[in-house]
Amino acid sequence: MDDTKDLKDSKKLISDIQAQYPRFSKGQKLIAQYILSNYDKVAFMTACKLGDTVGVSESTVVRFANALGYSGYPKLQAALQELIKNKLTTVQRVEMANEYRDDYTILNKVLKSDMDNIRGTLEEIDKKAFEDSANRLLKAKKIYILGMRSSFAIAQYLGFYLDIILDNVHIIRMDMGDAFEQIVRIGEDDVLIAVSFPRYSKKSYQIVSFAKEKGTHIISLTDSLFAPVASIADNTLLVKSNMASFVDSLVPALSIANALIIAVGMKEKEDIKQHFDDLEQIWDKYSVYE
Structure with missing residues (x-):
């Protein structure tokens, strides 16, 4: 089974479990009952942990995932994570982290999780969407970059470096007046990059919808x-951002932002070389750096 089908099927996962329940084996019924009552916890359990919790073998858990039509337990787990990603409260996320026994365990788990997220992003990202995004940025009359709450860190980083390469970049800021006032002139020759991660901001969606109505090309990260x-995006750059706890992993998003900046920069190599020559002279004259 391909990953796209697994992803789409997550919306009806709970109803599928309920519908198939009478046909499950005794052990599978125990798993089904636990998932229906605790799917937010199961989303972050290994197959072994889930088996131990309900009193069945790990192989029974794997067969349960297969019975639901998933190619393996990780695909079932991913579907559960999709279901709860935007529903978890901050309190629930804190509770998910209670297995972190000490500081080194935290360091180990978080860094490994980030590495897994980057690896997964590289394997699954739409290469054509990435290439088209870089080309669209070069052709854009104006580039708007949007990111709310924690996503603003990625938007600001992306905007900072794109602004060095190009001269038509505007970061939408919440401390600079209403967001709609900042994009009121947005049009079909422009590009809007929307950075959005759970819990998804309603305001972000409203701003992107407004830009879409104006005919703007939308790139979602x-x-x-x-x-x-x-x-509603024209190009979507998907990154893995599985939660280690109450803090989302934005590391893969930063990596994609880096790649996008470099891809645009390499297409404008001669222009940015002159630009950096000019900047070096300014930095030297005014002693900007040690």
């Missing part, structure tokens, strides 16, 4: 095809 901004 997000973690799911179910993300509100992805549903």
Whole structure:
């Protein structure tokens, strides 16, 4: 089974479990009952942990995932994560982290999780969407970059470096007046990059919808095809952002931002070389750096 089908099927996962329940074996029924009552916890359990919790073998858990039509337990787990990604409260996320026994365990788990997320992003990202995004940025009359709450860190980083390469970049800021006032002149020759991660901001979706109505090309940098901004984007750059705890992993998003900056920069190599020559002279004259 391909990953796209697994992703789409997550919306009806709970109803599928309920419908198939009478046909499950005794052990599978125990798993089904636990998932229906605790799917937010199961989403972050290994197959072994889930088996131990309900009193069945790990192989029974794997067969349960197969019975639901998934190619393996990780695909079932991913579907559960899609279901809860935008529903978890901050308190629930903190509770998910109670297995972190000490500081080194935290360091180890978080760094390994980030590495897994980057690896997964590289394997699954739409290469054509990435290439088209870089080309669209070069052709754009004006580039708007949007990111709310924690996503603003990625938007600001992306905007900072794109602004060095290009001279038509505007970061939408919440401390600079209403967001709609900043994009009121947005049009079909422009590009809007929307960075959006759970819990998804309603305001982001409203701004992207407004830009879409104006005919603007939308590039979304997000973690799911179910993300509100992805549903109306022209190009979606999907990154893995599995939660280690109450803090989302933005490391893969930063890596994609880096790649996008370099891809645009290499297409403008001669222009940015002159630009950096000019900057070096300014930095030297005014002693900007040690």
